Amino acid sequence: MDYFVELFFSGLTRGSIYALIALGYTMVYGIIGLINFAHGEIYMIGAFTSFVVASVLSIMGLPLLAIIVLAGLAAAIWASAYGYTIEKIAYKPLRNAPRLSPLISAIGMSIFLQNYVLLAQTSNFLPFPELIPDFEFLEPIAHIIGTTDIVILLTTAVSMIALLILIKFTRMGKAMRATAQDKTMARLVGINVDRVISNTFIVGSALAAIGGMLIASHVGQINFYIGFIAGIKAFTAAVLGGIGSIPGAVLGGFILGLTESFATGYVSSDYEDVFAFSLLVLILLFKPAGLLGKSSIEKV
Amino acid sequence: MQQSNTAILEVKGLSMAFGGIQALNQLDLKVHGGEIVALIGPNGAGKTTFFNCVTGIYTPTAGDVLLTPPGQKTTRLNGLKPNVIAKRGMARTFQNIRLFQNMTVLENVMIGRHCRTSSFILGAIFRPPHTRREEQEIVDHSYAILEKVGLADVVNDFSKNLSYGQQRRLEIARALATEPSLLLLDEPAAGMNPQETQELDKLIRRIRDEGHAVLLIEHDMKLVMNLSDRIYVMDYGRRIATGTPQEVSADPAVIKAYLGESDDA
Known part of the structure; x- marks a missing residue:
């Protein structure tokens, strides 16, 4: 039973990170109908930024909590700047092009960013400082759920609630929803659609960067390639839940994380991806629009 | 009903071509403050294209679209983005909701x-x-x-x-x-029953009385004739007639556009 609970929490942790990244995919898709394949790289850049900042700050001897918060903030801001710039350079000029063009542009951006970080940071795995200490009061259950897991779960929960409030209750959120539903009409009621799109990239990138920092301190090492795998997994999660749907991305992330965790625990870690992607195929067979996605009926 | 002499919307020589198709051809139109103006014409005459050009969804090929909200400066709207135009004081509705x-x-x-x-x-x-x-x-x-x-x-x-x-x-x-200082309505009465249409008539008058000028596209002729101060009639992207409801309904060009020409004419 303990083993089951342990796997459950490990899956939850993993899933919450997938969900954080998947939110970025799904928000961008919801607004401009683009699969932003460079999103995984944003996550990777977030991890690297927090790595650099955390290393510098720990040399300066700041307390751990300050390091975590500052590194997280720096990662979120820096990755948002990347997300914003990528949209302006690679997607905005192709706004009215056929759908395939921005997709290719996204893949190009992804390859470019990987190689850029490869050149800047070498291909070696860099040891990521252990930012999250072990709390003593958790000692009795540490074999089931570690401190890192708890911090990751709490941070993702807070981020998701903040996102929910942003989208549901603020005018920026309303503008985003309006833009997602009908861009032309949104413009006609005075919404600056370009700014809404920029904001979407900024918010999505910040979430991915936070995910990058959390997972890096959990796993303990990073390199230029981590964004690719994480990106593919998060994309899978977004599709699983119904791409374009925000609750769908969260649900998809958790389902994917749990599936992988149980597959690793009860079968073999070699099969973790097999199970994850088989699940995707199965769900898409029965619900092509994903679990919470709306099947769109094209009116002719 | 007081009509001011300044034109809130002034359109001069507006043309819009899609490839070889001339959807709008040298169109002139004015809407004054406190006015309800109707734009009518057979299907495909270019009425909705006109709305799209004026609100910034299309960029017209030629001509000027000038908006002068009461007490403000004139702005040329050609090439501005729809959200900027909306801020300048123009709003619209759509034929399909x-x-x-x-x-x-x-x-x-x-x-x-x-x-x-x-x-x-x-x-x-x-x-x-x-x-x-x-x-x-x-x-x-x-x-x-x-x-x-x-x-x-x-x-x-x-x-x-x-x-x-x-x-x-x-x-x-x-x-x-x-x-908006000018409200554009694209077939607001489409699909409405007579009672709803009557309420709409009242609503549009009320909107006008509260200081918004109204320009509407409408096929319900009873509504148009009751409501409008002036009417513009379009066909094949051109203006073929303009005037009060009485003048327009007596205009031979309008009758021809709507009913076709008889063979022996």
Whole structure:
């Protein structure tokens, strides 16, 4: 039973990170109908930024909590700047092009960013400082759920609630929803659609960067390639839940994380991806629009 | 009904070509303050294209679109983005209803209201007092508009669940929320029953009386003849007649465009 609970929490942790990244995919898709394949790289850049900042700050001897918060903030801001710039350079000029063009542009951006970080940071795995200490009061259950897991779960929960409030209750959120539903009409009621799109990239990138920092301190090492795998997994999660749907991305992330965790625990870690992607195929067979996605009926 | 002499909207020599098709050809049109002006013509005459050119969805091939809100400077609208034009004081509705389906009635109107207020991303996140006050004002104002169009009792329903006539009125309410000096209505009476049409007639007059000039495209001739101060008739992208309802309905060119030419003429 303990083993089951342990796997459950490990899956939850993993899933919450997938969900954080998947939110970025799904928000961008919801607004401009683009699969932003460079999103995984944003996550990777977030991890690297927090790595650099955390290393510098720990040399300066700041307390751990300050390091975590500052590194997280720096990662979120820096990755948002990347997300914003990528949209302006690679997607905005192709706004009215056929759908395939921005997709290719996204893949190009992804390859470019990987190689850029490869050149800047070498291909070696860099040891990521252990930012999250072990709390003593958790000692009795540490074999089931570690401190890192708890911090990751709490941070993702807070981020998701903040996102929910942003989208549901603020005018920026309303503008985003309006833009997602009908861009032309949104413009006609005075919404600056370009700014809404920029904001979407900024918010999505910040979430991915936070995910990058959390997972890096959990796993303990990073390199230029981590964004690719994480990106593919998060994309899978977004599709699983119904791409374009925000609750769908969260649900998809958790389902994917749990599936992988149980597959690793009860079968073999070699099969973790097999199970994850088989699940995707199965769900898409029965619900092509994903679990919470709306099947769109094209009116002719 | 007082009509001011300044034209709120002045369109000069407006042309729009799609490839080899001349959808609009040297069109002139004026709407004055306090006026209800109708734009009529057979299907395919270019009426909706005209609206799209004026509101910035299309960039016209040639001509000028000048907007002069009362007491303000004239702006040339050609090539401006729709959201900028909306801020300058023009709003429109669509022939096929385009509400934000998955938002409530109130949210739909509030969205329209946002372009009249300013708020930044940080304000949206931290919500300082003045942002909250502004938000409350937006809610109050939106309620007032919904009251006016008769949707006060469905404010929290999703807009997709409204009846057809209610959806049309909500589109008008959303447009009014942007505080337009000129309101463009694209077939507001389409699909309405006679009673709804009559209410619409009253609503449009009321909107006019409250200081918004109205330009409408409409096929319901009874409504057009009752409501309009002046009518422009289009066919094949050209203006073929203009004048009061009486003048226009007696114009041979108009009769020809609508009924065709008899063989022995």
